[in-house]
Amino acid sequence: MTAQLLDGKATAADIRRELAERVAKLAVGGGRPPGLGTVLVGDDPGSRAYVAGKHRDCAQVGIASIRRDLPADATQRQVEDVVDELNADPACTGYIVQLPLPAHLDANAVLARMDPAKDADGLHPVNLGRLVLGTEAPLPCTPRGIVELLRRYEVPIAGARVCVVGRGITVGRPIGLLLTRRSENATVTLCHTGTKGLAWHVREADIVVAAAGSPGLITKDMLRPGAAVLDVGITRTEHGLVGDIHPEAAQVAGWIAPMPGGVGPMTRAMLLANVVEAAERNATAV
Ligand SMILES: Nc1nc(=O)c2c([nH]1)NC[C@@H]1CN(c3ccc(C(=O)N[C@@H](CCC(=O)O)C(=O)O)cc3)C=[N+]21
Secondary structure, X not given: OOOEEOOHHHHHHXXXXXXXXXXXXXXXXXXXXXXXXXXXXXXXXXXXXXXXXXHHHHHHHOOEEEEEEEOOOOOHHHHHHHHHHHHHOOOOOEEEEOOOOOOOOOHHHHHHHOOHHHEOOOOOHHHHHHHHHXXXXXXXXXXXXXXXXXXHOOOOOOOOEEEEXXXXXXXXXXXXXXHOOOOOOOEEXXXXXXXOOHHHHHHOOOXXXXXXXXXXXXXXXXXXXXXXXXXXXXXXXXXXXXXXXXXHHHHOOXXXXXXXXXXXXXXXXXXXXXXXXXXXXXXXXX
């Protein structure tokens, strides 16, 4: 038996087509067209590639894009000035600050300075607070992409036992909050570097979300046969990109979202969805 593919690449393409229609409707309504800003500091090749991908996605869906690149030695003040500028720019309806920022910068202070209404990543402290409260907010893109992918392939979520591996702010921490809402109703175990008996926790799970950034961490012997397994890890090695899920896991899993082609493209599609939704909220708010 081999696992069914959770095809993030194809699903993200479907979502982009749906969003392009919604953007066209916004234009008919005479509202302001959505515009996504990106703030990139430094010249990490991975970060550059992601940001370039986001601008290509925008062009495809009809979202304008605004790009602000700063040198690796930019000061806190220079980055915050760009944040202030995008907060004030009416053409920028949503934006992201590409993470990680260089170590000399205070990323939390930068995120907190954003206008929460323009936070396309859902990572502003006010929006993370809303996620805890369960009130309306832009949702973090990767967790939202994972839920959307599971829904479209009809992987049962309600009542499922989910094991999340990794407690990062962009994936591990928020996905537990999302999946335990009443509308999803999963039971979530959050594992991390302090977890004792990781294999035992993973083996209990109907759904495994691997977001640790540890190549090949999840092996086939750890999995419950038939489990849905989503690879969110990306490590750059001399052999190319390597995920957190060992390739042999596909022999045991029921569903697999691979890296590449799984959660990554969904993350990008959800960023676009957050921008379009913010623009729709603006259109009805006037
Ligand atoms: N403020 C902020 N928001 C983010 O959402 C954010 C971030 N910072 N910093 C970095 C991580 C990483 N991330 C990815 C998005 C798409 C792919 C993606 O599309 N991956 C392709 C392959 C990519 C490749 O070939 O390099 C795939 O999995 O098929 C990967 C990684 C968003 N992040």
